[in-house]
Amino acid sequence: MVMSPGAIARYAGAVMSRWKPDADGRLIEAALVLFDRQGYEDTTVADLAASAGLTRRTFFRYFSDKREVLFSGAGELERLWVNAVTGAPKGCGAMVAMEAGFAAVAEVFTERHSFAKIRARIIAANPELQERELIKLEKLASSVAAALEERGIEAGRAALAAYTGVQIFHLAFARWIAQDDPGGLLPLMHESLEELREVLTS
Amino acid sequence: MVMSPGAIARYAGAVMSRWKPDADGRLIEAALVLFDRQGYEDTTVADLAASAGLTRRTFFRYFSDKREVLFSGAGELERLWVNAVTGAPKGCGAMVAMEAGFAAVAEVFTERHSFAKIRARIIAANPELQERELIKLEKLASSVAAALEERGIEAGRAALAAYTGVQIFHLAFARWIAQDDPGGLLPLMHESLEELREVLTS
C-alpha cells in the first residue's frame, strides 16, 4: 500500500496522538478493498468510514466526495509532470519538453503496478469513476500546457502538445495495465507517440 | 431551440393527445433557461419539472440523471460522425476517414452556434457537467475508433486516429465557441490538425 503524506510524517518519530494515525490512508485502503470486493455502487461511504474506524462526516472532511478517495494521487502526478516540463533543458521544443514528463511519470509508476491494476479494475467497472478520471486528465493536460507556455511556447501549440501528450499517456497506461511488465510504461509511451506520428503523416 | 425527435413526430400531423406534447423538449428548454439564469447547482430537478409542467419522477423517465438533460444530442453527434467515417471513400487512410467526420459534424453545428454558446457557458461553470462532457467525448472517440477498425484499420492506429480526431474537435469547438463566426468550425478543425502535425514533427 502507498503511504499517505500523513502516514509518513507520523511514522517518522511523531508521538502517539489521541487518534489512530493516518486516517486518510486508512480510508483509501478501505476503499480499494471494499470497492474491489463488492463494487463501488454497493459500498456506501458509511461502509468505508466504519472500515477505517471513523464516521461518514469525517470521511467528507478528508475527501470532497465518494469518488475522490481513489484520486488523491492526481495532484502528485500533476506536480511531477509539471516539474519535469519546467526543468527540461532550455530551448528544447514543445514535444521534447513534454516527453521529459513521460520519464518522470513512468518512473513513479513502476513501483505501483499491482496497485494501479486493482485501481484500474475498479474504475473500469463504474462510469462515475471514469468521469472523474477523465477530468483529472483534463486538469493534468491544462497544467502541463501552462507549464509549456511558461517556457515561452505559444498558447495554441502548448495546448496541442500537452493534450496530445496526456492522451498518449492515457493510452499507454491502459496498455501497461493490461500487461505484466511493471517497468514497461515508458517504452509504451514512446511507442505510442511514434505510432501517432506515423498515423498523422501517412 | 432544437426540436426533439418527439416534437418533430407530433408536429407532423399527430392528433392532440392527452398530454402536452414534447415533454423532453420542454425539459431541455427549461434546463437551458434555468441553468443559465440561476446556475446548475441552484436549480433542482423539481424546478425543471415544474417549469415544464411535470413532476420530478417524470423527469427521470426522460433523463437518467440531472446532467443528462444537457447531453441528449451526444447520440446524434456520434451517429453522424460514425456514418461519415463508414461512408468515406474506400481505401483512404485512417486520418482521411476521420476527417470525413469533421465535415459532417461541422455542418450540423453551423445552425446551432448561439445554442452551443449558452450550453458551453453552463457547462464551463460546473465541474460535474464538464465530467459528463468528457465521458461523452470518450464514448464518441471509442465509437469512431470502432468504425475505423470496421474499415480494416489496425486497432492501435484506429484508436490513435480517433482519439486524436476527437481531441482536435474538442479544441476547435472551444475556439469556435469563443468567436462569432457560426460557419467557422470546419476551418478551425483543419487548422488545429495542421498545427498538431507541425508540433509533432518539429
Added chain:
DNA sequence: ATCCCGGATGTCACTTGGTGCCATCACCCT
C-alpha cells in the same frame, strides 16, 4: 497545577438526487 485553546472527531438534522412500486386516467382497439 490550572486554565484555555486548537484541532480532529462525533452527532444530528436537513436538502437533494435517484429509484421502486403502485395508482390513475384518457385513448384505442375489439
Added chain:
DNA sequence: AGGGTGATGGCACCAAGTGACATCCGGGAT
C-alpha cells in the same frame, strides 16, 4: 361495453453531501 396500453402522478425510501454544534484530549501559557 370492456379490457389493454402508455404516459404520468404520488409516495416511500436510500444514499450522497452539508452546515451547525458538541465533545474531547493534548499542549502551551499563566
